Amino acid sequence: MKIVFLDSRYITPGDLSWSEIEQYGDLEVYMSSTPEEGLARAADADIVLVDKFVMDRNAIESMPNLKMIAVAATGYNQVDLEAASERGIAVANVPAYSTDAVAQHTFALILGIANHVSRLDRMIVDEGWTEARASVYSTNPITLLAGKSIGIVGYGNIGSKVGEIAEAFGMRVNIYSRNRQAAVSSDFVSLHCPLNKDTAKLVNREFISEMKDGAYLINTSRGGLVDEDALHDALVSGKLAGAGLDVAADEPAPYDPVIHLPNVLMTPHIAFAPKETRASIIRICGENIGAFLEGRNNNRIV
Numbered sequence: 001m002k003i004v005f006l007d008s009r010y011i012t013p014g015d016l017s018w019s020e021i022e023q024y025g026d027l028e029v030y031m032s033s034t035p036e037e038g039l040a041r042a043a044d045a046d047i048v049l050v051d052k053f054v055m056d057r058n059a060i061e062s063m064p065n066l067k068m069i070a071v072a073a074t075g076y077n078q079v080d081l082e083a084a085s086e087r088g089i090a091v092a093n094v095p096a097y098s099t100d101a102v103a104q105h106t107f108a109l110i111l112g113i114a115n116h117v118s119r120l121d122r123m124i125v126d127e128g129w130t131e132a133r134a135s136v137y138s139t140n141p142i143t144l145l146a147g148k149s150i151g152i153v154g155y156g157n158i159g160s161k162v163g164e165i166a167e168a169f170g171m172r173v174n175i176y177s178r179n180r181q182a183a184v185s186s187d188f189v190s191l192h193c194p195l196n197k198d199t200a201k202l203v204n205r206e207f208i209s210e211m212k213d214g215a216y217l218i219n220t221s222r223g224g225l226v227d228e229d230a231l232h233d234a235l236v237s238g239k240l241a242g243a244g245l246d247v248a249a250d251e252p253a254p255y256d257p258v259i260h261l262p263n264v265l266m267t268p269h270i271a272f273a274p275k276e277t278r279a280s281i282i283r284i285c286g287e288n289i290g291a292f293l294e295g296r297n298n299n300r301i302v
Contacts, residue, residue, distance in 0.1 A: 001025030002065075003289070004042045005049040006033040010269075011072055011278055020286030021049070024293060035059070042066070047289060050078065052251075057083040068292050070285050073272075074098065075222060076301055077195050084302050091302040092288040096157045097280040098272040103161035105271035106190055106220045107169075109244030110150075112265045113216055116140040146170030151183030153202070154193030154221065162190055184210045188218060195222035205230040214241045220271045223249040232257040235264065246271045 002025060005011075009031045021027055025046065033041060033053060039062050042048045047068045048055065055069055060083045069079055071093040084091050112118060119140055123132035136142055150166045152159045153176040163173040176183035183189065189211060193199050203217065204227040211217075217240060219226060228249055234240040235258060242263035248256045251269055258264050272278075284299070291298030 001047065001293075002045045003027045003047040003049065004045040005029045005072070006038045006042060006053040007031070007051045008049075008072075010051055010273070011281055015275065016279055016282055018282065020283050021289060024286070024289050039063075047292075049285060052078060055079045055084075060084055060087060060089065068092070068289065070288055071301075072281050072285050075194060077222075077224075079301075081302050089302070090292050090300060092292065092299045093301055094281050094284045094288070095299055097284060098277050099157045099161050101274050101277045102158045102192075102220050102271040103165055105246060105267070106158075106162050106192075106218055106244075107165055109218055109220070109246065109265055109267070110145070110188060110190075110216075113242055113244050114143040114145055116142065118265070148172070148188065149174055149182075149186040151176060151186035151189040153183060153189065153191050156192065158220075159190075159192035162192065181210070185212045186215065187212065188216045190218040191221045191225050193221060193225065195224045200224050201227040203227060203231065205233075208234045208239065211240065213239060216241055217243040218245075219243070220246040223247040223251065223253075228257050232261070235261050 003021065005027070008029050018027055018029060028041065030041060035054070038053055039059060042063055044065050045063060046065050047070060048063065048066060049070045049072055051072045055078060057080045060066065060080060066089055068090040069084060071079060071091065074093055074095050074097065076091065076093050079091055081091060120132050123135060146169060149172040151174045152163055155163070155175050155177055166173050174182040174186050184207065191203070202225050208230055217231065226249070231243065235243060242265070243258065244265045246267045247269050253259055259266055288298045
């Protein structure tokens with residue numbers, strides 16, 4: 001049984017063991033693969049593991065021995081499910097492994113915006129304690145979260161955890177699926193829904209026009225949920241006060257239209273990245289593969 005992981009870079013740079021997958025076959029692990037490299041490396045694979053590597057119809061049809069695609073993530077929009085289903089290829093993902101980590105990072109961004117932690121730290125280094133402290137009353141005013149509202153778009157495992165944390169801060173929680181208008185017009189709007197044909201560019205010019213003037217957008221889900229040109233214009237015009245982003249439509253994102261704006265706090269898609277959660281990915285992928293080989297369904301999508 002040949003098992004190939006085509007893009008393990010963001011799962012482990014070498015700090016975790018592969019034993020829970022290696023027990024099921026001969027495992028080849030690559031940090032990253034171009035589309036061409038991926039097709040060559042997995043040409044005779046029985047099982048392919050992918051994180052962000054795109055398993056489109058061409059890739060699937062070029063792997064005649066392929067029996068299973070194990071997605072080392074919760075999102076699986078990088079896999080052509082129709083093509084896999086036509087071939088009878090199983091697809092399984094890793095659901096809910098990152099709930100606590102992503103909810104924590106969501107609030108790291110919210111607190112970074114509300115308290116300007118990174119800016120004030122840099123000001124102390126560059127300009128001194130007195131100047132940094134004075135800026136809190138002028139250019140970097142601290143925002144009290146208690147009494148503010150947060151609209152949560154996507155109230156699954158992560159969204160509901162974010163709501164739980166928000167309530168602990170004394171925030172009012174508005175759930176998009178229950179009261180769209182209240183959620184959209186909240187002080188903070190946080191995205192936690194999957195990316196699919198129905199949610200692509202959900203946050204567009206119309207959506208933003210309904211948001212509260214001076215609100216903040218938080219996205220730790222998928223960059224494709226947001227029309228980035230519309231977001232850019234709203235941030236430049238002042239319609240939105242700022243954004244906290246862990247994702248971009250195209251990653252890596254050196255030319256993202258919002259990345260250099262002063263009212264944007266951005267991290268490089270690392271909300272899922274605590275070592276504990278990455279270890280869970282490997283463990284659950286192993287469980288998914290073991291279940292498949294035994295004829296059982298475990299986290300199966302197809």
